[in-house]
Amino acid sequence: MKNQSIFIITRYSVITGGVQIGVGRSADEVKRILFSKERLDCRFALFSKIMAPSLISQKPCNANLHFVILTSDELPVEHREKLDAQLVEIEKKSSFKCTVIPMPAGSSLSKYINSFLDENLVGKINHAYATVRMDDDDGIASSYCARLCGYLERGIVGFPISFAYGFEGMFDEATEKFSNIRHWYKPKIALGLAFTNKYSNGKYLYPDKNIYSLGNHTRIDIKHPVIIDALAPAFIRTVSLHNDSGAFRYHDSLPKAQQGDIDFNEFPFLKCDLPAEVREDGSFIVAKAASSDAAQYKAEVKLLRAKIKN
Template sequence: MTKKIFIFTRYSVLLKTKAWALSKDNDFDQYREKLFSSERMQQHSFFFKELTIPSILYQKNIPESVDFYYIVLTSKHLPNEERIKLESTLSELQRSKIIYIEPEEDLYDVINNFISKEVKVGEIFASIRLDDDDALHPKFIASVSKYMERSFVGHVISHSRGYATLFDFDQQAFISAISINYPKNAQGMAFINSRINEDKYFTDQVNVYEIGNHTIVDKFYPLIIDETINGYIRMCYKNQDTAEKFYIKNSAKNNNVAINRIAKKFPLNLLKSEML
């Protein structure tokens, strides 16, 4: 029976919730204005097109028994010009889907409804989370495929090794990069599940977002740390407070890496341009 892997990306999802950091200190209208600000949309659409989507397109060595799908969750209120850009960016990617969500909808329900339509009774599936400005190693899906077995159902998979890069958006250039080993990281975290019958899954939590805070996931689920590949690139922006602080903090205890070395493992045009 076919095994299925779903990669989910939240792309400027406007929800009436305080769950997202951007919304915590704003009323809904202010939150919406910030979320869809031209500066923020420009940055995210740039990395999404030049880094995230190419990393999905370049996946290789996927077993024939595994189908993988890429799903973008975004807002029905996404500005029209951004909607056009988003649909154009995904046009070359097979088995991709954009789901437009109303602010009043429950994100988990939307994801689970999609999974319920795609997964048959008895099938094993994995859900993977990926931010709209990060990238996955070309063998990432192949690596997750190793765990698409009954014995791993209910497990969380964390590819802890990867890279963090500091990018100056004004200069359109990478400033520096470091190698990191961050178990329970959000980038590419996967959750293995299976459908028992029409109404029941192996765990009550169907998708990877439902399993809660990724930093304490091992308190609730068996966790596998996979260090076989440098599984991801985590983007950090210069002058973006939280991300730059993460980079500076981790720079003190991790090795610097040349961008051209990363480009050999991640065949992405945005990285190759740094080699010229």
């Protein structure tokens, strides 16, 4: 048995206070939106076409792999059955052990995650592990788990690890293809954010058992020093009609991905046509370093110029 574990944790139509669609709405209205057939069909399509294949594509690593889904205990039966069938497929084609944890509305994520960890780590000695945040419509590079496992093998525990560089693209459900893919460098992004810890004889080395215990990902460095790893693209973030994390106002101000920018061995599930344009600045490094903050300023300047012109 391997002495490291990686737990990728995903919220799938779970009712919590942190979901963007819940802001300013009643509980009944949130449920109506969250469980609408249109939205659930879209979420499952994204999950099955992007996230699930990205898990299946993971390269071998020296860690026990777990995929944990937190979902509402009110998720319609039809969609729960589709979800369960997809998880069976993931287990057949990968090294992941999959678990679904139903949660009542308003429940504490960390409470359920910590109970799951307690049950799965019991009896282990000096066992390094990592918990990882992932949305159900995003994907990770095939080397993600191997890169994260490298930190565990070197005994680097007690740190959040932010894989800060990846891509953001628009997904068309009809064609199942991405378009308008952009480079995105965003330290402390929630997507793929991990926290490493160690368990031994019923005790955790650090009191924060899981990544969600650290609170808001944008302020995670206030609680722990953060390791920023932007050595290679680690994720693809999806822009679609049913994103739960809010608007993507600055997407078009991020640097465009062009032919040769994406290693499709790392993203074998990513179907897209990339432009063969010459990048304005001529530098891949500059494109990689462009942050969402810079994109925000660029978008705001563009808006101001349009107002002045009119």
